[in-house]
Amino acid sequence: MITDILTAVAVVAAVGIICAVLLALASHFMSVKSDERVGSIRECLPGANCGACGYTGCDSYAKAIVEEGAKTNLCVPGATAVAEKVAAILGVEADAVESRTAFVHCNGHNGAAEEKAIYEGIKSCKSECLIYGGSKACTYACVGCGDCASVCPKNAICVEDGVARINKKLCIGCGLCVKTCPKGIISLIPTDAKAIVICSNKEKGAVVRKECTNGCIACKKCEKTCPSDAIHVENDLAVIDYGKCISCGKCAEVCPVGCIIFSKEK
Numbered sequence: 448m449i450t451d452i453l454t455a456v457a458v459v460a461a462v463g464i465i466c467a468v469l470l471a472l473a474s475h476f477m478s479v480k481s482d483e484r485v486g487s488i489r490e491c492l493p494g495a496n497c498g499a500c501g502y503t504g505c506d507s508y509a510k511a512i513v514e515e516g517a518k519t520n521l522c523v524p525g526a527t528a529v530a531e532k533v534a535a536i537l538g539v540e541a542d543a544v545e546s547r548t549a550f551v552h553c554n555g556h557n558g559a560a561e562e563k564a565i566y567e568g569i570k571s572c573k574s575e576c577l578i579y580g581g582s583k584a585c586t587y588a589c590v591g592c593g594d595c596a597s598v599c600p601k602n603a604i605c606v607e608d609g610v611a612r613i614n615k616k617l618c619i620g621c622g623l624c625v626k627t628c629p630k631g632i633i634s635l636i637p638t639d640a641k642a643i644v645i646c647s648n649k650e651k652g653a654v655v656r657k658e659c660t661n662g663c664i665a666c667k668k669c670e671k672t673c674p675s676d677a678i679h680v681e682n683d684l685a686v687i688d689y690g691k692c693i694s695c696g697k698c699a700e701v702c703p704v705g706c707i708i709f710s711k712e713k
Contacts, residue, residue, distance in 0.1 A: 484536055485513050491532040492522055495600050497621030499523040512537070520544045523635075524619035546638040547620040549603075549613050551595075553632050554645045554661040554706065555588040556608040561658055576629045585658040587632060587647040595624035595633060641694035642678075642687055646706040649682045663706045669698035 489509040496504035500521035502511055511517040512533060520530040520542035527544045534541035561584035566575050572590040580586040589610045596604040596611065603617035604624060613624070615638070625633045632647040644663065648655050652664030665683040677691035678698050685698075685707060699709035 482513050485509050487536050488512055488533050491525070491529055491536070493524045493529065493619075495524050495619065495621050497524060497600070497623050498626075499620065499622040518542060523547055524621050547635040548615050548618045548638045548640075549620065549622065549624050549633055550636050550643060551589060551611045551613060551633050552643075552645055552647045553587070553589040553610055553630075555583060555585055555659045556610045556661075558608075559659055559661045560585050560588050560609075573629045581630075583658075585648055585655075585662065587630060587649065588659065589632060590630065594627050594629070598623045598627045637689050640687075640689055640692070641711070642692060642696060642698055642707060642709050644685045644687060644706060645708050646684065649684045651683055655683075661704060661706055664704055666703060668701045668703065669707060672697045672701045 486509075489505060492505040492509060494505055498504065500508045500517075500523070502508040502517075508517065508521065512519060519533040519537065519539070520527075522529045522533075523544065525544070526546055527541070530544050531541040562582055563584045564579065564582045566578065566582040568574055568578075570592050572581075572592040572594040575581050575590050575592060581588065581590045583590075591606050591609040591611065593604070593606045593611065596602075596606060600621060600623065601617045601619055603614045603619075604611055605614075606612070611624075611633075613633075620635055620638070622635055625635060630647070636643065646659075646661065646663040648659065648662045650658070652666065655662035655664055663684050665680045665685070667680050669678050669685050670680055674695060674697065675691050675693045677688045677693070678685055679688075680686070685702075687698075696709040696711075699707040
């Protein structure tokens, strides 16, 4: 009886040892050698896994840089500092990263935007949008349930008076809020942008006036006043070309509804 047990134990042990040896040999001869630079580059990346670089996460981006020759300046949250570290590892010249900040293009706060219904349900922008586009008359208005705030890795977003607002100092420009917003009214703009259109409504001016007192009415006064041809009304909405904008602030001065704001912060 005891002999049978010992024999069984010995057989199991022998099989285990053989399997371990085979796995060790397979690991040695069949392993795919990895480039050490991938790990070094991964350590330089911020780890937000936001996808702003165009890849699924920091691991994928690091691998793409080494194996696919992806650009070193695609990490928006890491900005130029990360691009320089990555370039140093590769031994190439670093490309500058344009610093960008997320901005909610809506000023339809409570009292400005007309309400067309009272929503009672799951507190989610996506859920509310499924019911006639939301409770506000303006179909381009911020829903204000905070889906964008829930995905922000830096807690840079809060909802104030029914509209999401972004803290410029905390925002890292990852773009997660841009992807999350069901209305598509959040965009990434240059961090140093001074003039900003704080409206997304593309309806005719007469319709906009009935929906929100702060909406763009496409009067084109901004377009006619701009000395650098940087702002144009497209699809009944003022749009700024930051490549041409000289930050003079004249567009904001002439806007009759105040849907263009101008910041003097440096």
